[in-house]
Amino acid sequence: MSEDPDASAIAPSPSGRLLCGGCAPHDACRLGVEIADARDDVVRFEVVCPRSWHGGPGVAHGGWTAAVFDDVLSVVALRVEPRLVTKSLAVSYLRPVPVERPVQVLARIDRHVGRQWEVSAEMTLAGTALATGRAELRTRHPHHFARHEAWLARQTLSPNGSHAES
Numbered sequence: 001m002s003e004d005p006d007a008s009a010i011a012p013s014p015s016g017r018l019l020c021g022g023c024a025p026h027d028a029c030r031l032g033v034e035i036a037d038a039r040d041d042v043v044r045f046e047v048v049c050p051r052s053w054h055g056g057p058g059v060a061h062g063g064w065t066a067a068v069f070d071d072v073l074s075v076v077a078l079r080v081e082p083r084l085v086t087k088s089l090a091v092s093y094l095r096p097v098p099v100e101r102p103v104q105v106l107a108r109i110d111r112h113v114g115r116q117w118e119v120s121a122e123m124t125l126a127g128t129a130l131a132t133g134r135a136e137l138r139t140r141h142p143h144h145f146a147r148h149e150a151w152l153a154r155q156t157l158s159p160n161g162s163h164a165e166s
């Protein structure tokens with residue numbers, strides 16, 4: 001584990017977007033998140049929920065809303081620190097979120113001390129709050145993903161299908 005493959009900064013996609021590993025090959029955010037405006041520790045996003053993420057009729061599944069908060073709350077800090085993970089995420093669902101209708105999300109860094117980050121965001125439509133999100137992030141330790149792979153490799157599948165550390 002001497003060389004840390006996780007040490008390099010994130011490269012923007014061909015179209016200049018900051019995308020996660022699943023979306024990078026598509027060169028588009030599959031959640032429908034776009035950065036609209038960025039200042040140092042505040043980022044404004046324009047977000048459209050794809051109809052494929054609807055839960056109730058014409059309204060977003062709550063898991064989509066949570067995933068959007070996970071994304072935007074990470075992005076606001078990723079612009080400062082490229083090696084982050086989400087430690088906790090809390091979402092308040094205030095009103096239904098319509099699909100295929102642009103909504104705004106404003107995300108900010110509230111606090112940053114050492115490896116610890118506190119970030120928050122609000123999703124609005126025409127100035128009315130639809131949902132709010134709050135997260136604790138951590139700067140990843142070196143070799144975060146390699147440690148995970150090493151831990152996973154130590155797990156053995158028992159005959160009844162359960163996992164046990166070898």
Ligand SMILES: CCCCCCCC/C=C\CCCCCCCC(=O)SCCNC(=O)CCNC(=O)[C@H](O)C(C)(C)COP(=O)(O)OP(=O)(O)OC[C@H]1O[C@@H](n2cnc3c(N)ncnc32)[C@H](O)[C@@H]1OP(=O)(O)O
Nearest residue numbers: 010018019020070071074075085086087138144145147148
């Ligand atoms: C996958 C991330 C990719 C992000 C970047 C993509 C770039 C694209 C750019 C833009 C796109 C838009 C952005 C999308 C972003 C999405 C963000 C996410 O969704 S992140 C995924 C969900 N979050 C997790 O998977 C965290 C899982 N949790 C942890 O890894 C730990 O709990 C952690 C780091 C949060 C703990 O941090 P502590 O500061 O509270 O505590 P400590 O002391 O560091 O660790 C506690 C215990 O956990 C072990 N630990 C920590 N890291 C570990 C690791 N990597 N492998 C194994 N164990 C680990 C430690 O050894 C320790 O264990 P002992 O208590 O001593 O037994």
